[in-house]
Amino acid sequence: MKPRSLTFYLLAGFFGLFVLFLYGPMITIFILSLQGPDGTLTFPVRSFGFYWLGQVFQEQRVGNFVEPFQRSLVLGAIVTALAASVSVLSSMAFRERFRGSTWLFYLTISSLIVPSILISLGIGVMFQVFGWSTNWMTSGMGAHLSWTLPIAFLIMLGIFNRFNPSYEEAARDLGASDAKTFWEVVLPLIAPSLIGVGLLTFTLSYDEFTRTSLVSGQYNTLPLEIFGMTTNVTSPALYALGTLTTLFSFSMIAIAYFAYRTLSRQQKT
Amino acid sequence: MTVKSWPTLKPYVLAAPQTVLLLTFLVIPILLIGVVSFWEFNGYSMTPAFTLNNYIGIFTSDVTLKTYLNTFKFVGLVWLSTLMIGYPVAYFLSFHVPKLQWQVLLFLLCTIPFWTSNIIRMISWVPLLGKEGLVNQLLMGTGLIQQPLEFLLYSDFAVVLGMTHLYIIFMIAPIFNSLMRIDRNLVTAAEDMGASGFGVFKEVILPLSAPGIAIGSIFIVTLVMGEFVTVRLMGGGQAASIGKLIQTQIGSVQYPLAAANAMVLLIVTLMLVITILRVVNIRKEL
Numbered sequence: 274m275k276p277r278s279l280t281f282y283l284l285a286g287f288f289g290l291f292v293l294f295l296y297g298p299m300i301t302i303f304i305l306s307l308q309g310p311d312g313t314l315t316f317p318v319r320s321f322g323f324y325w326l327g328q329v330f331q332e333q334r335v336g337n338f339v340e341p342f343q344r345s346l347v348l349g350a351i352v353t354a355l356a357a358s359v360s361v362l363s364s365m366a367f368r369e370r371f372r373g374s375t376w377l378f379y380l381t382i383s384s385l386i387v388p389s390i391l392i393s394l395g396i397g398v399m400f401q402v403f404g405w406s407t408n409w410m411t412s413g414m415g416a417h418l419s420w421t422l423p424i425a426f427l428i429m430l431g432i433f434n435r436f437n438p439s440y441e442e443a444a445r446d447l448g449a450s451d452a453k454t455f456w457e458v459v460l461p462l463i464a465p466s467l468i469g470v471g472l473l474t475f476t477l478s479y480d481e482f483t484r485t486s487l488v489s490g491q492y493n494t495l496p497l498e499i500f501g502m503t504t505n506v507t508s509p510a511l512y513a514l515g516t517l518t519t520l521f522s523f524s525m526i527a528i529a530y531f532a533y534r535t536l537s538r539q540q541k542t
Numbered sequence: 543m544t545v546k547s548w549p550t551l552k553p554y555v556l557a558a559p560q561t562v563l564l565l566t567f568l569v570i571p572i573l574l575i576g577v578v579s580f581w582e583f584n585g586y587s588m589t590p591a592f593t594l595n596n597y598i599g600i601f602t603s604d605v606t607l608k609t610y611l612n613t614f615k616f617v618g619l620v621w622l623s624t625l626m627i628g629y630p631v632a633y634f635l636s637f638h639v640p641k642l643q644w645q646v647l648l649f650l651l652c653t654i655p656f657w658t659s660n661i662i663r664m665i666s667w668v669p670l671l672g673k674e675g676l677v678n679q680l681l682m683g684t685g686l687i688q689q690p691l692e693f694l695l696y697s698d699f700a701v702v703l704g705m706t707h708l709y710i711i712f713m714i715a716p717i718f719n720s721l722m723r724i725d726r727n728l729v730t731a732a733e734d735m736g737a738s739g740f741g742v743f744k745e746v747i748l749p750l751s752a753p754g755i756a757i758g759s760i761f762i763v764t765l766v767m768g769e770f771v772t773v774r775l776m777g778g779g780q781a782a783s784i785g786k787l788i789q790t791q792i793g794s795v796q797y798p799l800a801a802a803n804a805m806v807l808l809i810v811t812l813m814l815v816i817t818i819l820r821v822v823n824i825r826k827e828l
Contacts, residue, residue: 278739280638280739281638284630284633284634284638285634285638287630287631287634288630288631288634288635288648291627291631291652292651292652294627294707295652295655295707296655297670298663298666298667298670298707299655299658299662299663299666301666301669301670301676302662302665302666302669305669314668314669314672315669315672315674315675315676316669316675316676316679355563358559359559359560359563360560362556362557362559362560363556363557363559363560365556366552366553366554366555366556366557367553367557369553371553371554371557373557374553374557377557377560377561377564380561380564380568380569381560381564383568384564384567384568386760386761386764386765386815387568387572387764387768387808388764388765388767388768388769388785388807388808388811389765389768390768390770390785390788390789390804390807391571391572391575391768391804391807391808392567392568392571394571394575394788394792394800394801394804395568395570395571395572395574395575395804396567396571397792397797398571398574398575398578398797398801399570399571399574401588401797402574402577402578415566415567416567418563418567419564419567419568422560422563422564426560451548451552473657476657476658477657480657480658480659480660480661482659482660482661482771483660483770483771486771486789487789487792496659496660496661499659499661499662499665500661500771500775503661503665503775511665512665512669515659515662515665515666518658518659518662519658519659519662522657522658522659523654523658525657526654526657530650
């Protein structure tokens with residue numbers, strides 16, 4: 274190993290500043306949400322307490338968060354189940370060449386990178402033209418899938434790239450059908466990754482805003498409710514809600530990571 | 543038609559659900575935007591027709607032109623700042639962090655905020671940048687300024703800062719990926735031939751990471767071109783972008799006009815993406 278150069282220390286310092294830039298704002302609202310009843314939207318903090326965190330669960334003048342939260346959970350669960358199962362199927366298809374595979378690959382990528390306003394407007398227009406009314410469960414779900422499915426697919430593609438096909442061949446040589454091979458060999462092997470993908474998809478759906486914003490219909494999901502709040506809430510309850518929902522996302526990511534680690538370690542033994 | 547056997551059909555069956563979902567929620571909606579952009583709008587609803595008025599309106603309006611220029615300004619500034627910040631970060635992670643374990647861990651540290659709520663991440667800037675925010679308090683406390691800086695929040699500066707904060711991972715991840723793939727022997731070989739540290743970077747590392755930069759740039763361009771949330775939340779009332787314009791038109795149910803604007807936006811974005819692909823060949827990254 275070479276001795277560390279000046280470049281290393283400069284870059285390390287830069288990286289440190291970058292991490293501060295990423296997390297700093299989040300940390301300030303964590304601090305500001307832990308204020309007493311006399312708290313305001315800005316520093317300095319007069320007293321510490323859990324008053325505002327409790328306020329989130331009270332009936333609010335500007336809106337109610339319990340129901341949007343439930344909607345986001347339900348929608349997240351449906352989107353996760355769909356995105357995970359569909360992406361497993363399609364990434365298995367991509368292990369061999371088939372006509373139109375390149376086409377489908379680029380279509381999936383376009384769904385990821387198309388400007389989000391086009392998805393929102395497009396689904397809105399489609400519902401308008403067909404005379405359907407937009408709803409978080411139908412049009413909202415479509416908007417969520419246009420974003421979460423490509424990401425789940427790309428991760429699954431990477432997972433199947435590293436998947437050793439000889440296990441399946443062995444199962445098939447022993448006379449197992451395709452379905453049986455999948456349930457008894459492939460699925461248990463990809464399970465840890467699949468749980469990880471599922472939880473990440475869930476947080477993406479749970480936090481999705483731009484694509485859903487114009488097509489959620491009458492009832493808001495949680496991010497939309499929070500967006501509505503930003504214009505008319507002047508108490509730290511807004512920060513408290515932000516803190517809670519961010520902690521919720523963090524715990525999902527943490528569970529995803531540890532589930533993946535534990536399960537893949539079990540398989541090795 | 544002959545009946546095909548299961549092994550031949552299998553990939554098509556497996557890929558079918560994804561194809562159907564993408565057709566329903568991506569292809570048909572965008573085709574319909576194209577159709578509706580030629581429809582008429584009579585003040586309260588849209589009617590099927592074939593008129594070019596929506597497009598003529600766009601191309602003859604000064605407001606649209608200005609809005610596009612402003613959007614390009616955001617794209618350029620966000621692209622520049624994500625690249626200038628993102629490249630050194632990715633370079634540090636891949637070339638200066640010693641163990642793979644640490645590289646992955648620090649990279650994950652950078653990605654975590656991406657999985658949390660964009661809205662909350664934007665709101666988080668308010669107590670820092672506001673008129674009575676932490677930055678102004680610190681600057682006034684040290685006596686550097688007498689009046690609070692107004693441009694920090696609800697300004698173009700805030701919009702660029704907010705977008706950089708939200709989207710920088712889309713620049714870092716592809717660059718990090720392509721830097722990690724560079725064969726370290728090439729670097730050693732260049733050093734052995736007497737190249738300086740900067741020479742190695744300029745002649746070996748930078749060209750080999752160009753595909754990563756290109757993919758990151760495509761992400762940034764497409765994300766920022768249609769942006770309306772950051773522009774609305776961080777830009778206050780004044781900042782304009784084409785996404786926000788479309789959103790306002792949808793708000794007043796002028797779907798045909800919004801659709802025509804969206805088609806122009808899509809074509810402009812595609813042209814930018816094609817330009818990037820012309821400059822850099824990304825094929826080997828896929």
